[in-house]
Amino acid sequence: MAGIDWSRPELIWFIVGAVLLVAELMAPGLVIFFFGLGAWCVALSCFVLAPGINIQLTLFLVVSLLLLLTLRQRLRQVFVGRGRSGADEEETDNQSAMIGRQGRLVQEIAPGSPGRVELAGTSWQAVASTALPAGSVVEVIGQEGITLTVKAVNGGGGQA
16 A cells, blocks of 8 residues: 655645645635635646646746636625725715604703613714703714714604
């Protein structure tokens, strides 16, 4: 029974590819993955054609970079989900849905100190450019994260 010839280039490239694919799991970013695939392509070419070391290295770089440049964005959408720009659009949509809504202050707002506003049954942190007493009806004019920027509504009516 013969042992494994560890000096065969196709075996070396296959192992290098496997190590790179495992490294991608340790440091996600979907870059190392394509170099692992490039190494496996070279392993396949070594098994079929037996090219020299210079051709192997050139093939490794060319295939890896081509895969990286052509497939990375598509695979990121599949495995990671929507990019940050999509999340920004969703956050902007949620914020614009709050603007113009009215609520009632349940905790006063003082200059430099946020208060709380009840809006559609939910309590939100709120800030304003002027002091507003608890019980005031306010309108949302902006939002930063989970903090609403409000202003007093003249006339006192509104939804709490």
